[in-house]
Structures are given as structure tokens and as C-alpha cells.
Amino acid sequence: MCHQPDIQRTTSRCFVQIALLMAIAMLAVSCGGDGDNRGKTDRGVPLIFAAASLADVLGEAASLYEAETGKRVDFSFGGSIALANQIALFGAPADGVFFVGEVPAEVIADAGLVPASGYPNIFSNSLVVIGPSDAARLGSLGDIASKEVRFAIADPLLAPAGVYARQALETIGIWDEISGRAILMLDVRAAMAAVESGNVRFGIVYKTDAVTSDDISVVYEIEDGHSPISYMAIPLEGASNKDGAAEFLQYIVFEQEARNLFELAGFTIVGVPGQPDPGK
Amino acid sequence: MNSDISIVALSLQTAIVATAVTLPLGMFFAWLLVRKEFRGKFALDVLVSLPLALPPVVIGYVLLWALGNNAWLGQLSVSVFGSTIAFTWFAAALAAAVVSLPLVVRSFAAALAGVDPKLETAARGLGAGPARTFFTVTMPLAYRGVVAGVLLGFVRAFSEFGATIIVAGNIPGRTQTVPSAIFTRISTGDTEAAWRLALVSVVIGIAALAVHNWLLKRSSSGQARAGGSN
Numbered sequence: 001m002c003h004q005p006d007i008q009r010t011t012s013r014c015f016v017q018i019a020l021l022m023a024i025a026m027l028a029v030s031c032g033g034d035g036d037n038r039g040k041t042d043r044g045v046p047l048i049f050a051a052a053s054l055a056d057v058l059g060e061a062a063s064l065y066e067a068e069t070g071k072r073v074d075f076s077f078g079g080s081i082a083l084a085n086q087i088a089l090f091g092a093p094a095d096g097v098f099f100v101g102e103v104p105a106e107v108i109a110d111a112g113l114v115p116a117s118g119y120p121n122i123f124s125n126s127l128v129v130i131g132p133s134d135a136a137r138l139g140s141l142g143d144i145a146s147k148e149v150r151f152a153i154a155d156p157l158l159a160p161a162g163v164y165a166r167q168a169l170e171t172i173g174i175w176d177e178i179s180g181r182a183i184l185m186l187d188v189r190a191a192m193a194a195v196e197s198g199n200v201r202f203g204i205v206y207k208t209d210a211v212t213s214d215d216i217s218v219v220y221e222i223e224d225g226h227s228p229i230s231y232m233a234i235p236l237e238g239a240s241n242k243d244g245a246a247e248f249l250q251y252i253v254f255e256q257e258a259r260n261l262f263e264l265a266g267f268t269i270v271g272v273p274g275q276p277d278p279g280k
Numbered sequence: 281m282n283s284d285i286s287i288v289a290l291s292l293q294t295a296i297v298a299t300a301v302t303l304p305l306g307m308f309f310a311w312l313l314v315r316k317e318f319r320g321k322f323a324l325d326v327l328v329s330l331p332l333a334l335p336p337v338v339i340g341y342v343l344l345w346a347l348g349n350n351a352w353l354g355q356l357s358v359s360v361f362g363s364t365i366a367f368t369w370f371a372a373a374l375a376a377a378v379v380s381l382p383l384v385v386r387s388f389a390a391a392l393a394g395v396d397p398k399l400e401t402a403a404r405g406l407g408a409g410p411a412r413t414f415f416t417v418t419m420p421l422a423y424r425g426v427v428a429g430v431l432l433g434f435v436r437a438f439s440e441f442g443a444t445i446i447v448a449g450n451i452p453g454r455t456q457t458v459p460s461a462i463f464t465r466i467s468t469g470d471t472e473a474a475w476r477l478a479l480v481s482v483v484i485g486i487a488a489l490a491v492h493n494w495l496l497k498r499s500s501s502g503q504a505r506a507g508g509s510n
Contacts (some may be wrong), residue, residue: 047451055468076451091349180359186467192505193469213469240363274443 018211047074049083050098051231052187053125053161053206057265058098061258062276065251073248076112079159079187080104087113087236096235096245098252100125101160105232113236121230122253124268125206127164129220130195138220144202151202152183152194161188165204171225192216208266230270281477283452284473288480291458294369298376298437299430302384306433307426310388315397336442339378343447347371356475372448372455376437384433391425392418394499426500428492435488439481
């Protein structure tokens, strides 16, 4: 009954069946899933790595863009410095970036990913101190020190919002005194969430972040003491879908409707050096 | 809600592919460790179990160095597929596979150890080859433990966070799994949405563990019966 060839056939059939089952399972998974926006079409959809502070407004801009052009854009939001390092050190597949601050721009420039034409600074922002929604306004930034409470900022090693906040506190000479009470968060939105949840009394975030939340209030506007907050949109040299990224970023910079979204969200439009003022 | 469904779908996809990797690999290692004596067995045992003892972030970092664009494996995938494996959902699946492998091997090893080697020897003596013996004698006796191991590996893969976020990032719609989406939602103060996905994780975890425990109970009582009739 058990001739040698028979055994061979049975066992190899068994292997084939198992291999087939696994192949079918993997195929079903990769074709199925939520196939409408993954897998094959990934190639066509540009991926933009963007500062956490842009999460809301870029989502709106992308909806507008899709409504007008029928093209989608994917995002990865986070601290600009952390995201720039993902791209420069480990080849994260970003097609374009929309970062804030000098550090992340330098990181990707050092990696040779910035086009020779450079990049314009397009939007600006400002810092505010936030507290619980019923908090009294502060008379000065130095009042944070006298409150003897913890405060949240973005981690200066991961996000420019933290760099600017530290600069502002250094300028008035209280950083060394109060840095031990600083809760360093992953990015500026996480810093705001720490105040929203009531776990931290104050936070230093961008003005544009503060207006997106009903659970906090602005208790002080920081006018100066830090370098200018500048946002830059850069399609990345050598990216697989650089053109797709460039098209979306151009749309944001030059399309009046998109610029209106940013203005509405509280960003200051700085203008585009070397280009005719697109607002006119 | 819609994005919740696609996040869960992506997580299921990564966990299923991770399981497809750990099932044959885990079975092979378990078989080696239970049935074979060889030099380096002790080292293999330690190596296979190592992910249990490491911070997941270290596993993610090692994978990132292996798969990133500055490693030869990453370079290879760039030249073949036009992009790195790192920061894709497949990288998330690999991370989940590595982290869940020790659990799968341990479960499989326990299941194989419950099968009397004399039965395998008898099958071989009757002329069955090693593969036929495995599939017609060992597997039918061990399958409950094996299925339990697969389930345990699957939920561990579904739950993987630390290694995943390092090697695959946290890109919505591409590599954002249920745990990384929960992390983002906590970080951005989106409490309700974070709880929603947390609830999904709890339900999947309870369901998988309940079936897992039921299978193990069945398999041990089955063995007790088989042992009693001997």
C-alpha cells in the first residue's frame, strides 16, 4: 500500500496544499484589506512628512486639493526634527516635507535631498502660553516661574516648537531655573494634549495649535525672544514621487484658496522669495 | 469611524502576514528544539527566545538597521522594488513576526512535546517518510496546541507597538496599526477615539485568549484520555 512513490506524492501534495493555502491567504490580504487606498496605488500617492502643528490645516488643504484635482496625498505628522531624521538616517519614503524650523531643514539638506533651487519660507507662526480654559491670564512670561508648577513643551530634540519655547525662556533668563519642571513631549500637539487632559498646568505651543482646542485658553502671547518661526515646503530630491509632492506643495503655496485656509488657521503668510508675490 | 475600520484592517493584515511567517518558522524551530539533539541547541533556544527578553524598541532598531536604506538588505530591496522595506506595512509585519516568534515557538514546542515520539517512530517503521509522519501522525495529535500557538502569536503580532513604530513609522493609511493609532490619539488628546480602538484591542485579546485557553484545555484532557487508555 505504501509504495515509495506514493508516499512521495502524498507528502509533496500536502506541502503544495499548505503552500497554496498560505499564498491564497496572503493574496487575499494584500488585494483585499481596505484596498482602495493602499498597496498598488501607493506608488501614485505622494507621501508628505509634515510638522505636527500642520495636522489640521494640511488635512483640510488635502481635501480641497482632492476635490479640485482628484488626487490624494498621504501624510505622516510628527516633530519635524524626528521626521527629518527618519528620512535622512533611515530612508523613510517621504516624497516631500512641510517642516518648521531650521534644524530639520538642515538635516535633509545635509543628506542631499534639497533641490538646488533651495526652498522658500512660506508661513510663519507665533508662540503662546496655554492653560486650563478657566485660567487667569499671565502678566508676563516670567510668571510661569513664579507659579511653581509643571509645564509642557515639545522636546527640543524632536520638535522645533520645543526649540523656540526654550529660546524664549532662555531669553528672559529663567530656563535654567525651571527646566526641571518642563514636561518634554513628542511634538507640539502632544504638549497641548498634556494641558488639555488637565495633567499639566501650562504649556507653550503655537498660536495655531491653541485655536484648535476648546479645552484650553491662551494665557499669554509670546511676542519675541526666539528666532523667527518659519515653515518650508520642500519636494525631496530623488524621491520616487517628487513630482506628485511638488504639485501638492505648489498648490498650497500658490493657490489662493489653500492659502486662505492657512490664514484662517492663524498662520502668517511670509511670501515667496524669488517668486512674484502669489497673493497678488 | 471609517478610518477606524481601515486601521483595524491594516492591523489584521500585518498580523496575518506575521503569522504566516511565524507558523512555518516557529514549527521548524520547535521541532528542532523538541525532537533533535545537536550542537548549538542551547544557543538556538536562547536566540529564538531573545525577543521576549529585549525591549521591543531594540528589535525595531536592529530591524531598521537591517532593512533601512543604508544596509545591504535595504539596498537590495531598493534595487528590486524601488523602495526600502523599512517604513512599509511589510516592515510592520516583520517586526510583529520577530516579536511574536518566541511565543509561537514555545507553544508549538509544548504541543510537540505532548506527542509520544514512539508513535512517530512506529509510523517511520511502517514506511512513512518524515514529512508524512509529521502531517499524518504528529500534527493530528498536536493540532490543538498548534492552533492555540498560532492564536497567541496572532494577538501578540496584532498588539505589537515598540518595534513596529521604529521600523515602520506611524503613517496613517500606510503603516499605522491599531496600537500606533492609539498612541497618536493619546498624544493628540483625541481621548474618545483612543478609547474606541483600545476597546477593539481588548475585545480581540479576550476572544483570542479564550479560544487559546479552551483549545489547550481540550488538548490536555484529550492527552489525559489517551494516556489513560494506554
